[in-house]
Amino acid sequence: MPKIGMEPIRREALVKATIAEIGAAGSLDVTVSQIAKRAGMSSALAHHYFGGKEQIFVAAMRRILADFAAEVRAELATVQMPDRAAAIIRACFAPSCFTPQTISAWMTFYVLAQTNDQALRLWRIYQSRIRSNLTHALRPVARDPQGAANTLSALIDGLYIRAALNNPDTPEIAARHALAVLDSLKEAQS
Amino acid sequence: MPKIGMEPIRREALVKATIAEIGAAGSLDVTVSQIAKRAGMSSALAHHYFGGKEQIFVAAMRRILADFAAEVRAELATVQMPDRAAAIIRACFAPSCFTPQTISAWMTFYVLAQTNDQALRLWRIYQSRIRSNLTHALRPVARDPQGAANTLSALIDGLYIRAALNNPDTPEIAARHALAVLDSLKEAQS
Amino acid sequence: MPKIGMEPIRREALVKATIAEIGAAGSLDVTVSQIAKRAGMSSALAHHYFGGKEQIFVAAMRRILADFAAEVRAELATVQMPDRAAAIIRACFAPSCFTPQTISAWMTFYVLAQTNDQALRLWRIYQSRIRSNLTHALRPVARDPQGAANTLSALIDGLYIRAALNNPDTPEIAARHALAVLDSLKEAQS
Amino acid sequence: MPKIGMEPIRREALVKATIAEIGAAGSLDVTVSQIAKRAGMSSALAHHYFGGKEQIFVAAMRRILADFAAEVRAELATVQMPDRAAAIIRACFAPSCFTPQTISAWMTFYVLAQTNDQALRLWRIYQSRIRSNLTHALRPVARDPQGAANTLSALIDGLYIRAALNNPDTPEIAARHALAVLDSLKEAQS
DNA sequence: AATGAATGAGGATTCATTCAT
C-alpha cells in the first residue's frame, strides 16, 4: 500500500482517463467525476492534483501532443533523409491518430484553444514544430521549402479532419493523397 | 393579442442569437436562456419552437452553411469561367468568415458533428458541394480536376484553421497561399 | 394554483425561513437548501429570486431591522413625550427581541457587517436612527441630549448582548438597568 | 529525528495562525488547512494537536481573552487606586484591541458562544472578571459600586462594537466617552 | 513527531426542461 510518491501516478492516470472520456463523449462535456472514476480515484483527489477541470484538460492536450511528437520522432528514426517528409506524413495518418479518442481530443482541442490561452499556446508550438520539421525535410528536395512546408502542413490538417469525419477507418486514402501532393511539390523543382 | 406568423421571425432571431452567443463564448457552452434573452424572448419559447437545445444548435449550423454557400454563389456570379476556382477561394477567406462568431461556430461544428448525426450530415453536404464546385471550376484548367479539387478543399480547411487560430485579422495571407497553390495546380497541366 | 405574482410571496417566505434557520443554527452556517426547504420551495428557486446566498442574508437582516424599527414605532405611539426615551428602551428589551432567532440573527449581523458592505450600511442606518430617536427624546430632559443618547444607545447594545448570552429569559433585568441609567441621566440635569 | 517538546510550540503557532486567519477572513469561515499552512505545518498535525476545528477556535478564544486580561493587568500595574477604573477602560480601548484581527475575533466570539458551551463559559468568565475588577475599583468612589460596574462594563461592550464597526482607527473617542461616563458615576456620589 | 494521501459528504450554483395560465 504505497503511500508516497503517488502524485505522478495519479496525474498520469487522470490524463489517460481524460483522453478516454473525451473520446467516449466526443466532446469536452465530460465531468470531473467521470474522469476520476475511470482513473480509479475520487473526484476530490483529481481536484487536489490538478486544481480544476480546465487544467486537467490542458494536461490531456499536452499529453496528446507529446504522444504525437513521439510518433513523428519514431517514424523519422526509421528513414533516410530523402524520405523524411514522407515519414512525417505517415506519422500524421498513422492508425493511432484515428482512434475515436484521439480524433475527439484533437477536434476538441481547436475549441479549447479558442478560450484557453495555454491550449492555444500548446497548439502553436505543435504547429510550428511540425512546420519546421517539414521545412527541414523539404530543403534538399523543394525549391521553396518554407512555402511547401506551409502547404503540406495545412493540407495535412485539412485531410485529417476530412478523414476523421468521413472515413476514420481508412486513413491510408488521406495519407496517399498527401504523399501524392508531396511528390508534386518535389517534381515542381526539377 | 396573439400575433400570427411569428414563427419564422422567432426562429430567425433565435438562430442569429445562437451564432452570436457561440461566438461570444467561443464554444458550445451556451445556455438556452442566454440565447433566448439575446433573441428577446423567454427560454420556454425557444424550446417551444425548436424542441431542445441541440436542435437549436443544428439550426444555427444550417444557417452558417447556408450563409457560406450564398457567399460562394455571390462571388461566383461576379467572375468568368477561368477564375471560378479563385473566386471560391476568395469566398472562403472573406473577412466575414473570420469574425469571432463565425470562427467559433465553425470550429464548434467539428465537435458537434462528432456526436450529432444531423450536424455530420450537414457538414458532409457542405463538403461535397464545395468539392464539386471546385471540380467543376477546375475541369477546364487542371489535368486531374477531381484530385486537384480534393487537394484544394482540404488545403482550404487547413489554412482556415491555422489562420483562425493564428492571424484572424489577416486572412489575406492564407488566401494568397491558397491561390498560389491553385496556380501551381494549373501550371502542372500545361 | 396561482402562477403569477409569486415573487413577493416567495421572497417573503425565504426571508422568514432564513431568520428561522439562523436562529436554529445560532450562526450563519446555514445552507440555502435548508432555507429553501423551510420556505417550501426548491433551492434553485431561492437562487432565482435572490441571486445568491449573501443576498438572502442581507434581505433577512433588512427585515430584522425593519421589524425592530416597527416595534420601536409602536411603542413610541403609546406614550407621551416625557417618556419617549423609556419607550425606546422598552422596545429594545421586548421579549420579541430575545427569541433565539432574533438573538442569533442580531449577533450574526455583527459578523456579516465585517465583510458585507450592504450589511454594514444597514447596521449604520439602524444605529443612527436609534441615536437620533434617543437624542430627540432626551432633548427636553437632559442637559447634553446628544451625549446622553450616545451613552444610552451603547449601553443598550452592551446590555443586550449580555442579556442575550446570560439571561435571555429575563430581559426585564437589563431593561430595568437601562431605565435606571436613563433616570440618572435625567437627574444629572436638574 | 523526532523533535521533542514540540507540542507547546505547535499549539502556540496554531493559535496565533487561527487568530490571524479569522482576522483576515472577518469571520469563522476559515479552513483548517489555511490555519495549518500559516502555522507552517500540515493540517493533519493541527488535528492531531487539537482534535478538531472547534477546539482550535476555542483555544484561540482562550488566547484572546488571556491576552486581554494581561493587557488589563499591565495597565492596572501602572496606576494608583483612585484611577483603577480608568485604567481598565483605557485597556479596553487600547489600539491592540482594534486591530482587524482582534475585532474579528471578538465579534466572532459572540457567535461561537451561541453554539459552543466552552466558548460561552469563557465569555462568562471574562465578563465576571471585568465586572469584579470594576466593582473593586469603584468601591471607594461610587455609591453603588456593583451597579456602576455593571453599567460601565455594558457600556464598554457597546462602545467597543460601535467603534469597531464605525471608527476602528480612532478608538480614543470611544475611550473618552467611557471615561466621561465614569466621571459622572463618580460625581453622582459626592 | 509529522505528513502526504485519500475521501465522503455536502454546498452553492446552473440549467434544460415542463407546465399552468
Next chain:
DNA sequence: GATGAATGAATCCTCATTCAT
C-alpha cells in the same frame, strides 16, 4: 402565441477528517 414559475438533476469544488507510513 407566450411566459413566469418551478424544479430535479447535475457539476464543480471544498473541507474536515482519517490513515498508513
